Amino acid sequence: MDSQIRNRGFSRQEANGVVPIGLRFYRSRARQALLNVGTGVLIRIGPSLASIKPLRKVAVHLATARLRAGYEEALKVSHRPPGVERDRFDMGLAILHTVERALARDRLSDATLRGMLGILLKDILIRQGDWSVKQQFYATHGSNPPDFLLISPCKTCNLHCIGCYADSGPTREKLDWAVFDRLVTEAHELWGARFFVISGGEPLAYRSDGRGVLDLAERHRDCFFLMYTNGTLINDGVARRMAELGNITPAISLEGMRERTDERRGAGVFDQILTAMARLRREKVFFGLSLTATRHNAEEILSDEFVDFFFEERGALYAWIFHYMPIGRSFTLDLMPTPAQRLRMWQRVWELIRQRHLFLADFWNSGTVSDGCISAGRAGGYLYVDWNGAVSPCVFAPYSPININEAYAQGKTLNDVWAEPFFADIRAWQHEYGFEQPREGRHGNWLTPCPIRDHYGEFRQLLALHEPDPIDENARQALLDEGYARGLIAYDEALQALSEPLWEQRYLYPDGAEHDAQATE
Numbered sequence: 001m002d003s004q005i006r007n008r009g010f011s012r013q014e015a016n017g018v019v020p021i022g023l024r025f026y027r028s029r030a031r032q033a034l035l036n037v038g039t040g041v042l043i044r045i046g047p048s049l050a051s052i053k054p055l056r057k058v059a060v061h062l063a064t065a066r067l068r069a070g071y072e073e074a075l076k077v078s079h080r081p082p083g084v085e086r087d088r089f090d091m092g093l094a095i096l097h098t099v100e101r102a103l104a105r106d107r108l109s110d111a112t113l114r115g116m117l118g119i120l121l122k123d124i125l126i127r128q129g130d131w132s133v134k135q136q137f138y139a140t141h142g143s144n145p146p147d148f149l150l151i152s153p154c155k156t157c158n159l160h161c162i163g164c165y166a167d168s169g170p171t172r173e174k175l176d177w178a179v180f181d182r183l184v185t186e187a188h189e190l191w192g193a194r195f196f197v198i199s200g201g202e203p204l205a206y207r208s209d210g211r212g213v214l215d216l217a218e219r220h221r222d223c224f225f226l227m228y229t230n231g232t233l234i235n236d237g238v239a240r241r242m243a244e245l246g247n248i249t250p251a252i253s254l255e256g257m258r259e260r261t262d263e264r265r266g267a268g269v270f271d272q273i274l275t276a277m278a279r280l281r282r283e284k285v286f287f288g289l290s291l292t293a294t295r296h297n298a299e300e301i302l303s304d305e306f307v308d309f310f311f312e313e314r315g316a317l318y319a320w321i322f323h324y325m326p327i328g329r330s331f332t333l334d335l336m337p338t339p340a341q342r343l344r345m346w347q348r349v350w351e352l353i354r355q356r357h358l359f360l361a362d363f364w365n366s367g368t369v370s371d372g373c374i375s376a377g378r379a380g381g382y383l384y385v386d387w388n389g390a391v392s393p394c395v396f397a398p399y400s401p402i403n404i405n406e407a408y409a410q411g412k413t414l415n416d417v418w419a420e421p422f423f424a425d426i427r428a429w430q431h432e433y434g435f436e437q438p439r440e441g442r443h444g445n446w447l448t449p450c451p452i453r454d455h456y457g458e459f460r461q462l463l464a465l466h467e468p469d470p471i472d473e474n475a476r477q478a479l480l481d482e483g484y485a486r487g488l489i490a491y492d493e494a495l496q497a498l499s500e501p502l503w504e505q506r507y508l509y510p511d512g513a514e515h516d517a518q519a520t521e
């Protein structure tokens with residue numbers, strides 16, 4: 001490895017992916033100044049870009065050229081497989097065109113434009129957080145810190161959806177405001193994190209000490225928040241406040257069109273969501289969708305009808321896709337998209353990204369863009385904290401070795417939480433599987449990046465070794481259920497057999513697009 005690093009003429013940090021392409025550009029003082037000026041100009045001329053089409057086209061053309069140059073350079077020097085660099089380039093283009101669409105359609109309030117360009121684009125995507133803090137973390141721990149936290153501040157929810165992953169409902173379980181706020185402050189100070197994901201329960205139902213999620217966004221104006229919400233609590237006042245804040249984006253949950261959404265979420269919910277979207281559009285809030293794919297709706301949520309309706313007519317600007325995970329309320333393996341469906345979804349998602357430049361991220365099928373699994377506090381990844389303070393590797397891995405309330409009571413910090421052996425062993429698994437591995441070496445299949453879902457047998461061994469606490473009775477039952485384990489392992493074997501040829505031909509040794517059509521028929 002060391003000789004490869006020397007041969008390519010960049011440092012160990014860079015070879016390990018610690019310094020991404022955007023950051024290498026950012027690092028010199030001159031370029032840093034240029035970037036600051038460039039983003040400042042972009043923020044000032046954003047409204048003009050919205051109305052002057054030729055100007056917008058020139059800006060997109062220049063940014064595309066810059067992305068392409070970065071891609072071509074990466075093909076020569078990057079440690080990543082060539083097909084992975086191609087995915088990253090295509091996703092970059094999709095993000096660029098999403099911003100252009102938002103400007104062209106005059107979809108962003110002034111504060112949102114400032115938040116998106118100044119925090120999301122410049123501080124988070126390009127600078128990747130506070131670099132001096134990250135360097136300090138690296139010097140102490142020999143690894144880059146996580147880039148974000150996912151926090152579910154409350155379990156309570158005003159809906160009662162079938163198969164809810166959080167088994168939410170009318171409960172009082174929640175984080176104290178002081179802990180919620182401290183998590184954000186600490187992740188910022190110790191990790192340089194500027195991005196936070198808020199889930200639930202229903203985040204907009206959270207109240208503690210008279211404060212809620214929007215108060216958190218207001219208190220941390222230099223951070224950006226992505227909030228998964230059922231959308232039913234977005235009234236006029238909430239939409240207006242989000243537009244004024246500009247540093248929070250709601251991703252609204254849907255199961256498909258009206259029939260499927262109301263079937264799982266309750267009668268009338270689809271119409272409430274459309275009303276919420278109209279409010280967000282009117283106030284110029286940057287918003288998107290959160291889609292749970294099951295065996296029954298996997299095709300519907302990626303259909304032209306669905307995509308056209310929400311992206312073209314209703315103003316959604318992005319979508320996150322989560323495959324149903326057999327955790328939470330009444331968990332069952334029968335709702336998981338089949339391995340063949342999963343690969344069809346992979347094919348369709350990338351088709352929409354490449355052909356229509358839509359920003360779609362699939363928590364499993366976009367593993368190539370995130371360098372595989374991002375759980376357990378991996379460099380650039382995240383940790384999950386729930387309403388009771390349980391810290392887990394991932395929102396879909398409901399097993400916790402440590403509770404943040406207890407850790408804080410003992411004088412510990414997030415860095416002590418990060419160092420937990422259970423998390424460290426998952427990070428070692430990620431590394432062994434492919435993260436930061438040289439291109440020429442053994443590289444795991446990032447079409448199956450997930451330790452808990454795609455490699456459940458190995459994940460169970462880690463659970464047996466570290467014995468983290470199940471976060472609820474459902475998680476405990478899943479652990480005791482041998483049929484559950486057998487079913488997931490059989491699923492993984494079938495998925496591996498289907499996806500491995502695709503991984504080799506499209507990513508490791510790309511030689512054309514014929515193979516994916518055959519593999520997913």
Ligand code: SF4
Nearest residue numbers: 373374375394449450
């Ligand atoms: S554990 Fe699985 S679901 Fe969680 S971040 Fe890793 S790949 Fe994604």
